Amino acid sequence: MIQRMLTMAWKEAKQLQRDPRLFPILFIAPIVQLTLLGYGATFDLKNLEIAVWDQNRTAESRNYIRAFTPTEYFIVKAYVKDYNEGIARIDRGKAVVLFVIPPDFGQRLKGGRPVTVQAIMDGSNSNTALIGLNYINRITEAFSSKVRLEPVEARSGVDSRLRIWYNPELLSKNYMIPGVMAVLLIVITSMMTALGIVKEKEIGTIEQLIVTPLRRSELMIGKLLPFVVIGFIDIGVVLLFGIFWFNVPVRGSVLLLFALAAVYILTTLGLGLFVSTISKTQNQAQITTFFIMFPMMILSGFAFPIANMPVFFQDLSYLSPVRYFLVIIRGIFLKGSGIDVLWPQVVPLALLAVVIFSMSVLRFRRTLG
Numbered sequence: 001m002i003q004r005m006l007t008m009a010w011k012e013a014k015q016l017q018r019d020p021r022l023f024p025i026l027f028i029a030p031i032v033q034l035t036l037l038g039y040g041a042t043f044d045l046k047n048l049e050i051a052v053w054d055q056n057r058t059a060e061s062r063n064y065i066r067a068f069t070p071t072e073y074f075i076v077k078a079y080v081k082d083y084n085e086g087i088a089r090i091d092r093g094k095a096v097v098l099f100v101i102p103p104d105f106g107q108r109l110k111g112g113r114p115v116t117v118q119a120i121m122d123g124s125n126s127n128t129a130l131i132g133l134n135y136i137n138r139i140t141e142a143f144s145s146k147v148r149l150e151p152v153e154a155r156s157g158v159d160s161r162l163r164i165w166y167n168p169e170l171l172s173k174n175y176m177i178p179g180v181m182a183v184l185l186i187v188i189t190s191m192m193t194a195l196g197i198v199k200e201k202e203i204g205t206i207e208q209l210i211v212t213p214l215r216r217s218e219l220m221i222g223k224l225l226p227f228v229v230i231g232f233i234d235i236g237v238v239l240l241f242g243i244f245w246f247n248v249p250v251r252g253s254v255l256l257l258f259a260l261a262a263v264y265i266l267t268t269l270g271l272g273l274f275v276s277t278i279s280k281t282q283n284q285a286q287i288t289t290f291f292i293m294f295p296m297m298i299l300s301g302f303a304f305p306i307a308n309m310p311v312f313f314q315d316l317s318y319l320s321p322v323r324y325f326l327v328i329i330r331g332i333f334l335k336g337s338g339i340d341v342l343w344p345q346v347v348p349l350a351l352l353a354v355v356i357f358s359m360s361v362l363r364f365r366r367t368l369g
Contacts, residue, residue: 030184030234034241037180039173045131049077051086051095058106064117065099067143073135087120096122096132166334174249177242178333179302181235182325185261186268186293189231193272194285197223202281224269231265232258251336260328260346263353267321270357277363296320301327321356324349 050068054061068074077095080086086098100118108115119136123129167174200223235258242248250257271292279285298304299313300322306314317323324345331337331345339346 060106194275197276252332
């Protein structure tokens with residue numbers, strides 16, 4: 001039985017090898033997507049252009065603006081003469097932020113009185129505006145604390161130190177690259193499984209295989225096994241590329257990563273198998289696979305926090321296997337988590353894998369019958 005399955009798997013692999021479009025899709029596409037997401041899909045904001053309307057023009061106002069320039073987040077592009085000129089720069093896209101410093105800024109600081117600085121931001125990109133606003137608040141708070149503590153003796157000063165665990169530099173690539181692995185696996189293994197089986201239907205070879213001495217279980221496992229191997233190869237590609245090109249840390253067990261990825265691949269293969277049973281052409285299989293995968297990825301937390309979604313969609317996200325694998329893979333990469341920490345994600349992922357794969361197998365057998 002094992003020999004027949006391996007023979008079937010080998011024939012399937014040879015069949016895949018004859019398709020000239022397959023190699024770029026399976027091995028070049030992951031690298032391209034990694035590069036695009038690693039460099040392009042970043043939440044790190046740098047060199048936000050700011051305009052300044054300084055109505056005070058004292059050492060204190062200059063020190064406040066100077067507090068923003070040592071960072072990589074902001075760059076002063078212009079000092080404007082009035083409010084309208086600053087707004088015009090935002091309208092033309094020549095500035096993202098306009099700082100309006102009041103005339104009594106320096107005097108109020110010297111007198112120990114509160115002072116308000118207006119920061120007008122371009123909100124056409126809400127994500128940029130929110131992150132930029134957070135940067136402004138943090139830098140302003142640091143400047144304000146320094147001003148308040150300057151007259152105080154060092155022995156009675158307050159030293160506030162922030163420590164960030166797991167991703168100290170707050171680099172988006174450390175968050176995105178592990179997530180790419182989960183997305184690539186569901187796209188490649190599900191899509192290629194569905195297309196591979198539907199192609200057999202289109203050319204009529206699957207009917208020829210049914211009349212052979214192969215059992216249906218041997219036929220199914222033989223056809224799926226090459227895609228399991230392809231999935232593990234893609235994991236290795238993402239892992240090596242992420243470590244050596246993007247310098248993403250892997251603090252956990254690589255063996256555990258591959259073991260839990262096998263559970264995840266079981267769900268993706270099950271999805272591809274299910275799509276193949278309801279599709280008559282490869283175009284139908286592509287559209288159906290995308291229709292199933294897209295909501296799963298949206299609800300997974302890959303790019304959008306699940307906590308920010310309406311309650312209905314938060315509950316619906318529990319049906320997405322991508323959600324659980326994202327937590328698993330980011331936990332292994334960034335936190336060095338073991339199975340003792342990850343089991344709340346592993347258990348529902350395993351249950352989904354068993355349910356999805358079992359239902360797909362039963363439907364596939366009925367289709368063959």
